[in-house]
Amino acid sequence: MADVMMDTDDSAAIAAPTVRGGLNPDAARLFRVYRTISNMLNSRGYMVPKEMRDMTPMSFKARFGEHPGRESLTILVEKADDETNQLFVFFSEEEKVGVRPIKVITDRMRAEGVTNAIMVLRVDITPFAKSALSEMSDSFRIEHFKEVELLVDITQHQLVPVHQVLTQTEKSELLKRYRLKETQLPRIQPNDPVARYYGMKRGQVVKIIRPSETAGRYVTYRVCLGG
Template sequence: MSSVEAEVTRLYRVRRTVLEMLRDRGYVISDTSADDLGMTAAEFENNFTASGYSRDSLTMFKQLRANAGEQIYVFFPRDVKLGKAAVDEYKRRLTNEGVARAIIVLQGPMTPSANKAVGEMEPAVRLELFLENELLINITKHVLVPQHEVLSDTEKAALLARYKLKDSQLPRVQKKDAVARYYGLTAGQVMKITRPSETAGRYCTYRLCVG
């Protein structure tokens, strides 16, 4: 396999994981459309080749199923090492379009100034950073990873009321945890984790996102 073929295969896998991640977060993603998860590897190769192998052609724009006003971009930067100028350009685009959230799929590390610029954008604009290597597989499909579900604010309030707890009394999960990142958790959100049990069939635990 040539280096170009390897890159195309790699990006196809990364793209699928990103789409699955967005679907699991509640964004409108089709399992059958050729624009989403229905795209075959051959179709992806044809499209990517026709674009001149432009990573800009991989840009995604999706809406939350429960609220079309909540939108997200996914960017695939051309530069192997993302710099501040590119981050500033993303910020201008997001600000101009009124989009407050984006994912950047990185080929490699960012420059220190770019990393600083990302931090300075929060909380007005949230940029989530993933390396391509982190998205080659969907970690939530691993046999050792139990079922995860992010609770809504209403579900969180009901949980705390049922057990007469404050959220600070829940076990914690760091925002940088791999599964927390997959679901895009922010501090204060609660994740429900369902595991199989030999005696009870299954049991649930809850984790508060911190950090």
């Protein structure tokens, strides 16, 4: 992370509000993951329905049942400023996703004309499946997160400063104002947890705002190396 490093396997250990509403342990886990995904999509500029943003444990149970199947949690959203820019979120039933589920996902994406997706993994993804995703990266951009990485929204943690991904226009204005080249900016790795949260791509710039005792706030910028 640009400012705070946290192992993803330790994310469950970060303090989080107690989930109530009579959910069983697996449903409570899925509710927390679903809530983080909702926040993530909203932060990326996608149109997230109000009932999804405001979902409670009780409304989650009412909508998906006492023992929700992960496939029933599938989400399709579009960008607020571009309805053609759509993204799927698929929740995997398999503990370790192989090539076959990837094909099922891409077949559906192709049929519906969607090129972006997020896969939420119960545990992990096989090396062969990772290779398959890499090979089809020219046609589809499919990100993947483990459920354990989404139990807590890392951007709401007190040690993580505010991050704002700049638009292309804002990036151009920044470079012009300070007479900088993109390569002169500090860097953020594409596998940085915050960069992954915002789905940052190569060349995108993030504005990082930290509190400052002297100036009130301290602003820095970082450019993504890849993704």
